[in-house]
Amino acid sequence: MKYKLIKKARKKEWKKHYVDFIQLKDRITRIQSSNKQVRKEFDRKFFKELKKNINKVNKFCIREERKLLKDTTTPIKVSQVEVLVQKHNQTGRFRKEAYRIELKEFFLDIQNLRGFIQINFLIFKDLLGKHKNKTRLKSAYGWVKKIAKQPFYSSTNTTKMIINTVIIYSQLYCKGNRKIALQELEEYAKENNVHPMELVDKKKKNDYITGVQEIWQMASNTIDQKEREEKQNYMEQKSKELEKKQLKKKSKKRHHKKKKRKPNH
Numbered sequence: 449m450k451y452k453l454i455k456k457a458r459k460k461e462w463k464k465h466y467v468d469f470i471q472l473k474d475r476i477t478r479i480q481s482s483n484k485q486v487r488k489e490f491d492r493k494f495f496k497e498l499k500k501n502i503n504k505v506n507k508f509c510i511r512e513e514r515k516l517l518k519d520t521t522t523p524i525k526v527s528q529v530e531v532l533v534q535k536h537n538q539t540g541r542f543r544k545e546a547y548r549i550e551l552k553e554f555f556l557d558i559q560n561l562r563g564f565i566q567i568n569f570l571i572f573k574d575l576l577g578k579h580k581n582k583t584r585l586k587s588a589y590g591w592v593k594k595i596a597k598q599p600f601y602s603s604t605n606t607t608k609m610i611i612n613t614v615i616i617y618s619q620l621y622c623k624g625n626r627k628i629a630l631q632e633l634e635e636y637a638k639e640n641n642v643h644p645m646e647l648v649d650k651k652k653k654n655d656y657i658t659g660v661q662e663i664w665q666m667a668s669n670t671i672d673q674k675e676r677e678e679k680q681n682y683m684e685q686k687s688k689e690l691e692k693k694q695l696k697k698k699s700k701k702r703h704h705k706k707k708k709r710k711p712n713h
Contacts, residue, residue, distance in 0.1 A: 458567060459560060465508040466564075467501045467571040473578065480582045491587055494579065498572075498591075502598055505568045509600035512561050516554075516609060544620075551617050552636045558609050559637040569601055 458466055475494040482490055572595045579588040595601065618629035 459564065462508070462564060465504065467505060467568050467575075468497075469571050469575070472497060472501065472575050476575070476579050476582055479579075479585070487583075487585075491583065491585055495587065498575070502572075502595065506598055506600045509561065509565060509603070512564075513603065513605050516557060516561070517605065548617075548621055551613060551620075552633060555610070555613050555617075555633045556637050556640055558606050558613070562606055565600055565606075569595065 472494065475490065475497060479487055479490040479494060573592055576588045576591050576595075579585070614626055614630050614633060617633060618624055618626040622629040622632070
């Protein structure tokens with residue numbers, strides 16, 4: 449992975465929160481060039497520094513997630529959709545368009561955080577690959593899996609926020625069509641952001657997980673699944689209602705027949 453591409457894709461405002469690639473790469477070079485006696489000490493320092501960087505990324509991601517979850521201007525709870533649609537229909541055209549932009553900006557903020565997560569994960573993976581290949585030490589084995597389990601990478605909050613934003617946007621602006629809503633939000637995000645795929649060399653791109661692309665696919669799949677579940681629930685509800693009506697009709701017929709059969713006194 450070329451560091452120039454990483455620097456290009458990074459968000460300038462968040463510069464100090466990214467993994468310190470240069471420092472960690474320098475430590476790998478020291479391990480490689482040192483003799484056997486001091487190699488273990490340099491290796492210990494490398495992993496100590498690596499843990500510091502993991503904690504730094506974790507803290508930043510948790511903080512940014514909380515900011516997004518506490519955002520009062522953009523509701524992200526699907527339970528609020530019906531009330532929101534009613535209020536939205538009563539507002540003026542200017543307010544409707546302003547809120548459309550708010551939702552797009554909110555989606556962009558989530559995408560930026562996903563990009564930050566992905567860039568750091570790629571840096572960690574690349575550094576551990578360099579450590580393994582250049583030092584020939586076994587100390588890096590299993591570390592990629594450890595990093596994948598870290599809160600910054602394993603959290604599902606950004607996924608939920610994307611799904612809920614798409615659902616709300618679809619109800620307000622796309623007549624409930626979630627696929628069109630997702631496409632519109634994706635286009636806005638791509639126009640205003642660097643796609644993490646630019647980080648990845650053509651030769652290596654199949655080896656890396658592309659975070660934003662993956663999360664959009666996940667969101668799309670989850671949305672499709674939700675639509676199927678909603679349709680299934682609707683059909684089941686209608687089927688139950690029909691059964692109840694049929695049972696009522698049958699009971700009425702039986703009652704009517706019993707009345708007819710009663711003898712006259």
